Amino acid sequence: MSMKLLKYENHLDLNSMKELPDSYAWSSVDDDSPTSCSSEPVPVINLEDPNAMMQVGHACKTWGVFQVMNHGVPMMVLDEMEASGRKLFSLPIQQKLQAARPVDGVSGYGVARISSFFPKLMWSEGFTIIGSPYEHAQKLWPHGYTHFCEVIEEYKKEMNTLVNKLMWLILGSLGITKGDIKWAGPTGELKEACPVLQLNSYPACPDPDRAMGLAAHTDSTLLTILHQNNTSGLQVQREGTGWVTVPPIRGALVVNVGDLLHILSNGLYSSVLHRAMVNRTQHRLSVAYLYGPPSNVRISPLSKLTDSCHPPLYRPVTWSEYLGTKAIHFNKALSLVRLCARRNGFVDVNDHNSVLVG
Numbered sequence: 001m002s003m004k005l006l007k008y009e010n011h012l013d014l015n016s017m018k019e020l021p022d023s024y025a026w027s028s029v030d031d032d033s034p035t036s037c038s039s040e041p042v043p044v045i046n047l048e049d050p051n052a053m054m055q056v057g058h059a060c061k062t063w064g065v066f067q068v069m070n071h072g073v074p075m076m077v078l079d080e081m082e083a084s085g086r087k088l089f090s091l092p093i094q095q096k097l098q099a100a101r102p103v104d105g106v107s108g109y110g111v112a113r114i115s116s117f118f119p120k121l122m123w124s125e126g127f128t129i130i131g132s133p134y135e136h137a138q139k140l141w142p143h144g145y146t147h148f149c150e151v152i153e154e155y156k157k158e159m160n161t162l163v164n165k166l167m168w169l170i171l172g173s174l175g176i177t178k179g180d181i182k183w184a185g186p187t188g189e190l191k192e193a194c195p196v197l198q199l200n201s202y203p204a205c206p207d208p209d210r211a212m213g214l215a216a217h218t219d220s221t222l223l224t225i226l227h228q229n230n231t232s233g234l235q236v237q238r239e240g241t242g243w244v245t246v247p248p249i250r251g252a253l254v255v256n257v258g259d260l261l262h263i264l265s266n267g268l269y270s271s272v273l274h275r276a277m278v279n280r281t282q283h284r285l286s287v288a289y290l291y292g293p294p295s296n297v298r299i300s301p302l303s304k305l306t307d308s309c310h311p312p313l314y315r316p317v318t319w320s321e322y323l324g325t326k327a328i329h330f331n332k333a334l335s336l337v338r339l340c341a342r343r344n345g346f347v348d349v350n351d352h353n354s355v356l357v358g
């Protein structure tokens with residue numbers, strides 16, 4: 001029997017397993033348990049606050065993650081997305097496998113793409129939608145796919161509006177205006193890259209302290225907007241503190257700084273390392289809207305943010321080039337597009353284009 005089939009068989013069992021199989025036991029998970037009780041909470045920003053831009057900038061600089069309220073996305077759109085996600089993941093495994101992600105593909109049903117970089121399996125299943133959801137939905141619900149498609153399209157529309165709002169707040173906080181962004185249209189709308197929607201399902205787990213829902217990673221995006229249901233599990237790593245839980249707040253959305261915003265801001269705003277934990281009794285669901293630049297745009301540090309004292313730290317890269325690097329090198333991808341010496345004076349060993357400065 002092939003490994004792929006075995007993995008999917010294990011998946012089939014995730015919802016009913018009474019014990020954690022060894023292949024899912026991450027021995028080191030509780031060595032670095034969260035310190036969230038004692039630490040400062042992840043910032044929660046009211047987007048209607050006149051000071052929102054300053055707060056967003058501060059959160060990007062000091063955390064790389066924040067939650068937003070009064071973001072303009074109707075509660076009903078969030079609830080319907082959640083219900084549709086639940087419906088999808090509660091289908092029988094054979095049905096879900098009709099829409100399985102091809103071995104060399106990106107969209108469809110399957111285990112986390114980053115699984116291959118880890119020796120143990122993750123306690124989760126994912127569904128990636130790129131472009132139109134019709135093809136997948138038709139395979140999942142041959143006789144009733146239109147509602148799912150409508151929900152996805154509506155969700156993407158709302159997320160696109162919000163991502164525009166957030167991008168301009170973030171760029172504004174860096175002193176960047178519309179004329180500085182090549183991929184902004186005449187009325188300031190950011191030309192839409194093909195957005196990616198990632199649905200994640202984390203079934204209740206018999207031994208949550210030894211399991212991992214989604215292993216630590218940064219997103220290969222400019223921004224990610226995450227909707228989590230009422231079950232906690234998302235944790236972010238903060239320098240000097242450790243893992244901090246991002247508590248679910250009804251109606252709020254989590255915003256992550258991704259690697260491409262890290263590059264665009266010349267490292268002023270750092271992409272955030274995050275992971276998802278699982279729990280013993282509740283099924284957890286999350287929906288990530290992954291926002292990147294249009295495919296022909298090369299992202300490099302904004303010239304307004306660089307001068308002779310602050311040279312560009314990264315070389316230009318398109319979203320798809322970066323995804324390709326990430327798919328091969330995973331968490332070394334960002335240092336592989338880095339040009340200059342690190343602030344601590346060392347040159348990254350992976351970086352063959354390094355120039356020492358200062």
Ligand SMILES: C=C1C[C@]23C[C@H]1CC[C@H]2[C@@]12CCC[C@@](C)(C(=O)O1)[C@H]2[C@@H]3C(=O)O
Pocket residue numbers: 106112113114128196198217218219220221290323326
């Ligand atoms: C556009 C993207 C961004 C991807 C790859 C591709 C499609 C799915 C995205 C995710 C979603 C889940 C976490 C992640 C780490 C994963 O494994 O798949 C993400 C990855 C990335 O941000 O690198």
Ligand SMILES: O=C(O)CCC(=O)C(=O)O
Pocket residue numbers: 198200214219226228233234274275276285286288
């Ligand atoms: O489920 C979560 O809270 C995290 C999901 C995530 O990090 C992702 O989809 O990229």
Ligand SMILES: [Fe+2]
Pocket residue numbers: 217218219224274
């Ligand atoms: Fe993520």
